[in-house]
Amino acid sequence: MGQLAIKVRELNFHWPSGETAIRSCSLEIPRGEFWMLLGINGSGKSTLLRLLAGLLAPHSGEIGILHPVGFVFQNPDHQLVMPSVGADVAFGLVEEKLSPATIKKRVEEALSAVNLLSLQRRPIYALSGGQKQRVAIAGALARHCSVLLLDEPTALLDPDSQVELVSSVRSLVKSRGIAALWVTHRLDELNYCDGAFLLEKGALVDQGDPQRLKKRLMNLEGNKS
Template identity: 80%
Template structure:
């Protein structure tokens, strides 16, 4: 029997205005796999990710996500709060009341996983956009996250940093057995995932092999500007 890292059943969510954002959505992400969430602007991708992270509450349906859960925002400046790389990665461990030695070990291990250990004392303001996103991911890894949710984490990055980040997450999934769900508009990122979901107007309309969904999305929305 396949173990699931993420399981959603008949999920529905509407905004306070009454506008429906997610409609009868059901999906499963196998544990230890890297899946992507596709769709045009307004299709509900970011809303669904926030529901999975517990940042929003659905009106109906079921959500089961293995914990701990790490969430990476599109703009890392919205979640990096400490002055240095090491301090920011350690910040999420405060509530666990760990010894200084354990905290340092976890921080160093997490930064090694994202190839930033050499920058442990670097001020956050001195980092590139790609480095900031990797610090955000390291913060989730330090908390031993079982599921990693990423909301268009390469949207603000240059092409080289984009590929470096998505390839790095793919490696983390394989090496650590993390379950990852990544929201994207960039079709070239589909080369790195195990599978993908396609949302349209809040409904899941297709899922499966990434390259097939890439082609379908291009055919359905030829007039939509999607970086390729």
């Protein structure tokens, strides 16, 4: 196992109502690996992702994560803020006080990595859902993120765009040595990851081989319906 990109120990989180959302959760993801987070609705997947991203604070436990961290929402319209593709990718670099030449280089490299360089001047509103998700990922790549957290990024996409996105994220993880944790409900996406975690009522109940977990999740969903 290589250097760990994410290391979580005994994480606990509860909502103000007192309801426990994450209980005694421990997990590890090495650099250069693509893992998925599974579970039926209400199991705590999005909550765990937000804890890792620092959008929520745990009540106890430890989170070790390599920075910077990129977060990709289910709906890209919630995070794309500039009028054009290139401007949006550059926007995330503002705080780094980089030279214009460095920003230009990083934007072009990131857009090339997600096959959108030819659309650099395209207005955001003119993009498909899949293209918008790739712009959001390019924004994280331009910031040289070590970890990508993706919250059901294919939920709003058509089947072809779903396959294209999950395949391109896998390629980026392997070529750049970053780590990714991807929340999904789509069992076919498990064919692309190195491993998976299964959450049930906020607790991590299984992890490891994606195909084994796929079968377990199918049984869970079958029992629920």
